Amino acid sequence: MTDDLDDLKRMMDAATPRPDAARRAENIALAEKNFADLQGSRDEARLMSAAPKRGLWTGVRQMLTSLTSRGALTASTAIVAVGLVMLTPFGGSVLDNVRSRGTPDEQVGMKRLAPEEPVVIAEEPMAADDTAESAPVAASAPRARDLAKVDVYEGDAAAPPPPSVVAPAPQAEMAPAMGITAGRAVGDIVVQPQLPDTEAFANADANPVKVVSEDPVSTFSIDVDTASYAVVRNSLTNGTLPPADAVRVEEMVNYFPYDYPAPEGDAAFLPTVQVTATPWNPDTRLVQIGIQGALPAVEDRPPLNLVFLIDTSGSMEDPAKLPLLKQSFRLMLGQLRPEDQVAIVTYAGSAGRVLDPTPAGERSTILAALDALGAGGSTAGQAGLKQAYATAAEMAQEGEVSRVILATDGDFNVGLSDPEALKDYIAAQRDSGTYLSVLGFGRGNLDDATMQALAQNGNGQAAYIDTLGEAQKVLVDQLGGSLFPIADDVKIQVEFNPGQVAEYRLIGYETRALRREDFNNDKVDAGDIGAGHQVTALYEVTPVGSPAQLNDPLRYGAATGAAAPDDSGELGFLRLRYKAPGEDASRLIETPITATSGNAEAGFAAAMAGFGQLLRGSVYLGDWSWEEAIALANETKGEDPFGYRAEAVQLMRLAQSLSAN
Amino acid sequence: MLMETSDETLALAAAGGDAAAFSALLERQYDRMFRLCFRLTGSRHEAEDLTQDICAALPAKLRGYRGEASVTTWLYRICVNAAHDRRRRAASHAKAALGWGEWEVARRAVAEDEAEATDWLTRAMRALPPDLRDTLALVLDDMTHRAAGEVLGISEGTVSWRVSEAKKHLARLRAEEER
Numbered sequence: 001m002t003d004d005l006d007d008l009k010r011m012m013d014a015a016t017p018r019p020d021a022a023r024r025a026e027n028i029a030l031a032e033k034n035f036a037d038l039q040g041s042r043d044e045a046r047l048m049s050a051a052p053k054r055g056l057w058t059g060v061r062q063m064l065t066s067l068t069s070r071g072a073l074t075a076s077t078a079i080v081a082v083g084l085v086m087l088t089p090f091g092g093s094v095l096d097n098v099r100s101r102g103t104p105d106e107q108v109g110m111k112r113l114a115p116e117e118p119v120v121i122a123e124e125p126m127a128a129d130d131t132a133e134s135a136p137v138a139a140s141a142p143r144a145r146d147l148a149k150v151d152v153y154e155g156d157a158a159a160p161p162p163p164s165v166v167a168p169a170p171q172a173e174m175a176p177a178m179g180i181t182a183g184r185a186v187g188d189i190v191v192q193p194q195l196p197d198t199e200a201f202a203n204a205d206a207n208p209v210k211v212v213s214e215d216p217v218s219t220f221s222i223d224v225d226t227a228s229y230a231v232v233r234n235s236l237t238n239g240t241l242p243p244a245d246a247v248r249v250e251e252m253v254n255y256f257p258y259d260y261p262a263p264e265g266d267a268a269f270l271p272t273v274q275v276t277a278t279p280w281n282p283d284t285r286l287v288q289i290g291i292q293g294a295l296p297a298v299e300d301r302p303p304l305n306l307v308f309l310i311d312t313s314g315s316m317e318d319p320a321k322l323p324l325l326k327q328s329f330r331l332m333l334g335q336l337r338p339e340d341q342v343a344i345v346t347y348a349g350s351a352g353r354v355l356d357p358t359p360a361g362e363r364s365t366i367l368a369a370l371d372a373l374g375a376g377g378s379t380a381g382q383a384g385l386k387q388a389y390a391t392a393a394e395m396a397q398e399g400e401v402s403r404v405i406l407a408t409d410g411d412f413n414v415g416l417s418d419p420e421a422l423k424d425y426i427a428a429q430r431d432s433g434t435y436l437s438v439l440g441f442g443r444g445n446l447d448d449a450t451m452q453a454l455a456q457n458g459n460g461q462a463a464y465i466d467t468l469g470e471a472q473k474v475l476v477d478q479l480g481g482s483l484f485p486i487a488d489d490v491k492i493q494v495e496f497n498p499g500q501v502a503e504y505r506l507i508g509y510e511t512r513a514l515r516r517e518d519f520n521n522d523k524v525d526a527g528d529i530g531a532g533h534q535v536t537a538l539y540e541v542t543p544v545g546s547p548a549q550l551n552d553p554l555r556y557g558a559a560t561g562a563a564a565p566d567d568s569g570e571l572g573f574l575r576l577r578y579k580a581p582g583e584d585a586s587r588l589i590e591t592p593i594t595a596t597s598g599n600a601e602a603g604f605a606a607a608m609a610g611f612g613q614l615l616r617g618s619v620y621l622g623d624w625s626w627e628e629a630i631a632l633a634n635e636t637k638g639e640d641p642f643g644y645r646a647e648a649v650q651l652m653r654l655a656q657s658l659s660a661n
Numbered sequence: 662m663l664m665e666t667s668d669e670t671l672a673l674a675a676a677g678g679d680a681a682a683f684s685a686l687l688e689r690q691y692d693r694m695f696r697l698c699f700r701l702t703g704s705r706h707e708a709e710d711l712t713q714d715i716c717a718a719l720p721a722k723l724r725g726y727r728g729e730a731s732v733t734t735w736l737y738r739i740c741v742n743a744a745h746d747r748r749r750r751a752a753s754h755a756k757a758a759l760g761w762g763e764w765e766v767a768r769r770a771v772a773e774d775e776a777e778a779t780d781w782l783t784r785a786m787r788a789l790p791p792d793l794r795d796t797l798a799l800v801l802d803d804m805t806h807r808a809a810g811e812v813l814g815i816s817e818g819t820v821s822w823r824v825s826e827a828k829k830h831l832a833r834l835r836a837e838e839e840r
Contacts, residue, residue, distance in 0.1 A: 005800075005828065012700065012801050019695035023709045027716040028687050035675075035683050035720035 201231075203245040204510035206618055209542075211551050212498045218506050219514045221526035222291065222490040222535045223248075226474070227440060227451065229255035230464035232615065233647075236654045242615060249612035250508030253536050256608060256644055259601045260292035260534060268487045269293045269529065271576055275595045278540055279606050279632050280624035283548030286606055287504075287539040287593060289494070289574060293486050295532035301484055304340040304403070305357070305395040309388040311408035312346045312373055318409075320466065321442040325407050326370050328439075328471030333367070335476055336360035343391045344369055347384025357395045385425075392434045401484060403435040406454065409442040426457040427525070433582065435485060435528075436460040439474070452511065457525070473644070484531040487578040489586065491526045492537060493519045494593070496572040502549050503542040505620065507609050519577060522586050529578070536605050540620065541571060569594050600636055604645060607633035611652055614659075626656035668732035676726045683720065690736055697737060700798035701744040703787040715743050730811065737804075737812045741795050748791060785834045789827055796823040 210218070228251035235242035263270035272290040279286075308329060316322040336342070338361035344354050355369035385406070392402040426436060436458025438451045455462035463474045491514060496504050518524040529535060542548050576589040610629045613621055630652045637645045666674075666682075668689065674682035694715060699708040722739055730738075786794055799809040806820040813820070 005824070008831070009801050016696050016699050017705045017708075019692055019712070020705075020709060023713070024691055024695070027709075027713045028684070028691060030713065031687055031716035031719050032680065032684055034717055035680055035723075038720045038724070 201243060201245040203248060204513075206613075206616065206620075207506045207508075207510055207513075209503050209505045209550050209620070211503055212496045212501050213553075216498060217493060217495045217516050218504065218539070219491065219493045219516050219519050220506065220509045220537070221512045221514055222492060222529060222537075223250050223509060223512050223527050224254060224529060224533050224535055225251050225452070225455065225462045226255040227462045227464035228252060230466050230470055233651055234464070234466040236651050236658065239658070241655060241658050244616045247612050247615045248508060248511065249609055249616065250512070250537065252612040253508065253538065253605050253608045254534070256604060256648070257534060258290060258536060258605060259638070260290040262292050263294045267294065268578060268580065271574060271589065271591055273574060273591065273593045273596070274602060275571065275593070276603060276606065279610060279628065280621045281540070281548055283546045284540050284542045285571075285595075287494075287541055287571060288602060288605055289492065289537045289539075289593075290602065290605075291490075291529070291535040291576070293529045293531060293533040293535075296484070296486070301531075303397075303400045304336065304484075305392060305400055306336075306340065306342050307388045307392045307395070307402075307404045308342065308344045309384055309404055309406045310344060310346045310373060311384075311406075313409075315409050316441070318442050321409050322373065324465065324468065324471070325439075325441055326373065327468055328465055328475055329370055329407075330367065331468070331471055332475040333360065333363060341395050342366050343395065344373075345384060345388045345391060346373060347387075353387060353391060357391065389429050389432075389434060393432065396433065401435070402433060403437060403460070404458075405437045405439060407439045407441060408451075409440070426454065430458055438462045440464040441466075456527070460528070461530070473642070485528050485581045486531050486533075487529045488581055488583075489522070489524075489526040490529050490535075490576070490578040491519050491524075491586075493575040493577075494539065494572050495575070496541065497568070497570050498544075499568070500544060500571050501541045502544045502546065503551060505540045507538040507540060508612065509537065519575070522579070522584065538605060538609050571595060601638035603636035604633060604638065607636055608648065611648070611655070615655060626652065626659070630656065669728055672723065672726050672732045672735075673728055676723050683723065686732070687716070687719070690732070693733075694736060694740055697740050697798060697802055698744065700786070700801060701740065701795060702747075703784075703794075707747075711740075711744055711747055714747065715739060718743070734808060734811050737799060737802075738814075741799070741812060744795070745791070785831050788834055789830055793823050793827040793830065796820055797827040800824055 225248075228246060228248040231246050232242045232252065235246065260272045261270060269291050272292065274288050274290075276286050276288065278284040310322075310325065312322065316325075333342070338359060340360040341357045342355065342360055343357045344366075346352055346354050354373065355366060358365050358369075360366070385404075388404045388406070392404055396402045429436070436454060437460040438455045438458075440451050440462065441464075451462045451464075454460075463470075465471050465474060493516070512527065514524065514526065527535075542550070570592045572593045574591050574593055576591075577586040578589075579586045607629060610621065610624065610632065614624075614626060614629060630649060633645070633649050633652060637649065640646055666685075668686065671682045671686040671689075675686055691712070695708060695712050698711040698715070699705060702708050702711055719739070726732075726735060786797070789797065795813065796809060799812055800806065800820070804812070806824070807817045810817045810820045
């Protein structure tokens, strides 16, 4: 009992950093100033500090005292700290002077034990511990320091930030920031000093296998995001396996276009269901549900109002961020038509509109505004998002589509410490008809979780842009899909037939699960689908009587649970709900799932699902190996006109090599 | 000589308005205060800020010092209370903040702190409920259970109980970590 406490104490002692010297002097000076203020006499303090006693520290204290008494009462301690660092070169000689003056009577303070001046200030009761009230000076300092520190930390773990990023931080604040890094390697616990990686990924545990007789209905929202694939690609090409949480299998599958039949007539989309053998388990089947969105003729599309909300904070300096962003938007600009309008709002330091709504025809004006963007300062506030929405509202006209495109490295400043309020705000804007897309750039502090939350609540898509090629895919090839919604709140519900299917498992969509009753509730938000978008969902199902069945039938209650095997040939029933853009009531599409075999090309989805699950370390793949996954992907690659699939195979080979280590 | 004067004498002198005594006392106690603040918050950055809060408020509090408790106990009580206030403020601030800019500052501070907590110990300390964490921080600082109880205003038995609870928590966290 005591032993492990001793262990803990040793570890704690080793982990406890030494107080930062600059902060220490600063804090003590603050206390002394407050002490002097409380005595109602600043002069006393100065007199006392002239009694030098301990060399360096006293000298520093003296400098600080005289500095602060020079009318710097309202200045924050951060400024005092800057003063300290800047004056230190001269401090040496100051100290020498003090020391050479000899030692005056050190007891001068003790002689004043009986205070001469009456106590005029009411005593603060012991219990009132609210330090904030008594420390107005203290309040502003941490914030200034926070911002400074963030600047120091920002940037990629792989690529240290260039000096120019560090520069805006107040000089004095670099000391504590550096101190923290060094302070980690104290004593026995040696932690590798490293730039903290503030990436956050949204994910949940993999969906478990469900028993059809107990839980025959599976409900989820569609997801057209592809950010996860690009993040995975970025990690692999940088030579590391992605964190398991960064892998969302459905997004990896949905990254690729498949050859699904297009809807005819006025239908917004057409579901295609096919059942194939599961590559990693001979005793189960893979149900692939593909949804192809209608692609209205490009010339019929309504005019677009685009507001680019661009994060120009210091962390965007990286070549993979702001410069890539500019190039990407330049690519996209070529796809817009003269009647479309573009506005640019930035946020860094202070939010500002750098380009008023401008017809897309005025290319040179827009390009000039884009080129003039420079990264610097820290991120400023919800102001940016609000202004972007205000600008979009200003541009909106009947029959036009308005969209805010938020481009950021993830460190954007939308206050996720209160996600509910953010959700409400974005949801309110969503109801006003303005959509939101989120484009992520760069790594290191990519807040994937926040991006997801934003895009999901803003009826938009989240994509991650790591190369110009990806920008081409997201912003040019799929311009229609990413910008023109054709159906809102698309939900899928599958009811499995217990006579045919014993168990099922939805692959991916962990972050998109809906409750069964939410399917018919039009108030519940779900994913949206854009023009020409495709969504693929995969279920691994275990037929009744298959040796692959994981759960034994119940000894009791089997009589009610299991239905008699039927020969309808229906594995299940697919229900799909969606709303036409701008409508409040949903429409329903229903189709039975029958055991049809699909085309080989769509089998690539299975290969990608396998890829994602291998990266996540799924327990359901058995001993299915990278080799088999790669072989399957090669087999089903098909025509691959854009080379997306060839790239995926390349990534799988990289992942294979990396995971062998 | 000043340095040989007891903490209590210095504190009483400072309470009476002696700036030199106050400075000497603070210089003597600062590192210890910081150490406790680190244990209470589990983050260097938080600890620096918390120490700053305490330094700012200390002169006013000192006037209430009557020498009834030892300076260490008295100071530790201030530290624990200040840490408590800070936590409460952070919580209500996050809840009530109206400007997103402020949330952002809070969010970043949190993200930064989390990145900073690279070793399991700090993470584990932070995962403890606040009262257990406070108790453990004091006990790890070589305080007897009785003295810790005095600081926290609870009985010695309660301290012992909390320490064993904290140990259970930590053991569980460690088991999870190693899994």
